[in-house]
Amino acid sequence: MSYPSINSVAGSASRNRDAILDALAPFLEQVVSSSKGGTSNKEEGPERVLEISSGSGEHVVAMSRRWPDVELWPSERNEEQLQPGGWVAVYGAFMQDDGTFASEGDAKFHERFTSLHPDFGLRKVPDVEAVARCYGFVMEQRIPMPAGNWMLVFRLRGTKGKQP
Numbered sequence: 505m506s507y508p509s510i511n512s513v514a515g516s517a518s519r520n521r522d523a524i525l526d527a528l529a530p531f532l533e534q535v536v537s538s539s540k541g542g543t544s545n546k547e548e549g550p551e552r553v554l555e556i557s558s559g560s561g562e563h564v565v566a567m568s569r570r571w572p573d574v575e576l577w578p579s580e581r582n583e584e585q586l587q588p589g590g591w592v593a594v595y596g597a598f599m600q601d602d603g604t605f606a607s608e609g610d611a612k613f614h615e616r617f618t619s620l621h622p623d624f625g626l627r628k629v630p631d632v633e634a635v636a637r638c639y640g641f642v643m644e645q646r647i648p649m650p651a652g653n654w655m656l657v658f659r660l661r662g663t664k665g666k667q668p
């Protein structure tokens with residue numbers, strides 16, 4: 505399968521970089537303190553943060569500069585098994601809860617995907633949350649981001665991991 509070009513929204517990785525890092529900060533700082541405090545499981549090695557859809561790599565490079573002690577794994581298409589208690593942060597554009605779009609750009613983005621396949625396109629956050637719940641994830645945070653985007657933080661139910 506081919507994916508839309510990472511250059512399709514020029515400069516967006518740079519524009520949203522700082523807001524993304526700030527939203528992730530409580531989670532990444534928890535990873536740093538787990539590693540330094542020795543609470544990570546020795547048999548499994550240090551805590552790892554996997555970035556899926558790293559694209560240009562700009563965000564993961566900025567994360568590595570801000571949190572040099574975190575083991576970051578950039579990837580473009582990846583399926584990894586998350587440990588119980590592990591978290592997933594999803595950032596991007598979503599359909600608004602009333603079915604409208606936050607901007608003309610989001611509406612066009614949605615149209616572009618639905619023209620490829622009717623099942624594609626932007627989703628409503630509660631619909632994403634419902635699917636995630638079926639797979640054992642609890643949505644812990646729904647963080648409003650610039651340009652009408654959202655950062656959603658899900659935790660896989662289980663015992664490992666701590667609240668940020």
Ligand SMILES: C[S@@+](CC[C@H](N)C(=O)[O-])C[C@H]1O[C@@H](n2cnc3c(N)ncnc32)[C@H](O)[C@@H]1O
Nearest residue numbers: 507510517557558559560561562563564580581
């Ligand atoms: C907005 S870019 C990511 C920006 C990136 N964080 C950066 O720093 O440049 C979105 C990425 O998602 C990837 N992508 C699109 N559809 C995907 C899919 N279904 N599965 C995995 N990756 C996908 C694209 O190839 C692209 O690299």
